[in-house]
Amino acid sequence: MTPAALRVRTAADRLFYERGIHAVGVDLIAAEAGVTKKTIYDRFGSKEQLVVEYLADRDERWRAFLDGRLDAAGPDARARVRAVFDASLAWAGDHNSKGCSMVNAHAEISDPAHPAYPIITGQKAWMLALFTGLAREAAPGDAERLGRSLTLLHEGALVAYGLRVFPDPIGHARDEAEALLDAARAQRP
Amino acid sequence: MTPAALRVRTAADRLFYERGIHAVGVDLIAAEAGVTKKTIYDRFGSKEQLVVEYLADRDERWRAFLDGRLDAAGPDARARVRAVFDASLAWAGDHNSKGCSMVNAHAEISDPAHPAYPIITGQKAWMLALFTGLAREAAPGDAERLGRSLTLLHEGALVAYGLRVFPDPIGHARDEAEALLDAARAQRP
DNA sequence: CCTCCAGTAAACAGATCGGTATAGTCACTG
């Protein structure tokens, strides 16, 4: 990726997330990135492709960030679940103050054949698998149910955070997730 | 509201929800409603105002639907919490297959000064107050916490439903909400 | 030295955007 292309993706990332995909034109992205439209179309081919790379890059950066936090959390399942929510909390303040970019993008993309679709659903499937894996370590017999519950808490917290439904929903979800984990552990330790 | 205006709002409701607000032009709405653009601007004044009335109507219809279900559920707090999730399940299939319209609209509206903003945040505040009220009946000492947890489960379920993260997330959230309620009740009956 | 490539600058295309203007039809109502 050339320096100009990187600047384009960076500008697109901020504008698409803050204002919405359809509300942002390529002229604005070009101006913001200090680049001509020709450069955008030479590097990305179309706005649609730029949207795809915007979401793919968000996804990749979030996964890398979370992986780092999980590594630092050690092997204990309880600490790792806690780490996921703490990572979301840290991430939300810097990059996700309007909620999950995948959920927001999904609101603007109606066609399931859109090339960005698998990125969106892929991240959600990945998060579910992550939570289910963590649940399996803590309560093997109840992993499926527990993993889904953690997923719901997590998604709900991101929405509540973006819409400011009440203060610190991600911290609240983290505490609730821990309680759920402990309850499942108590039933089959 | 005149018959033509009603047709406009009905068409706008479907199109805005299914395709997104910015992706739908007034010409399309006019064509879909069998109406000229002049009628739209005579009745609504602007696209922005039409968006406001689209969201306000959704909000109103959802609250009325839910109120009916709550009345039918009787006085027991457990049954009433169950009724909220069952109502969401019934509502989602018919009108909400792409997730919560308020959350989706929020993804497209960046300016907090937008006239639709209070409608969006108002519905979320109303839902939180509803859940907190129900929680108070079941476990008075823990109502604040429990109400927030039920809210997170509910929001998470709507997102998971819209993105098809796993089958029947609303039913799952309902069962989880019941368990949460029972646990809180057991601590202080 | 020459070619390739990333990039700028700027004009242009056709479509669509939100919104307005003009003219006229129809039904109801005082």
Place this chain on the structure above:
DNA sequence: CAGTGACTATACCGATCTGTTTACTGGAGG
């Protein structure tokens, strides 16, 4: 019968949309 309000039909406005085109510049590598 005159007036009013809801509505259709159609043309138009300037702005903006995604995307293309042409012409040119500067640096890196063989």
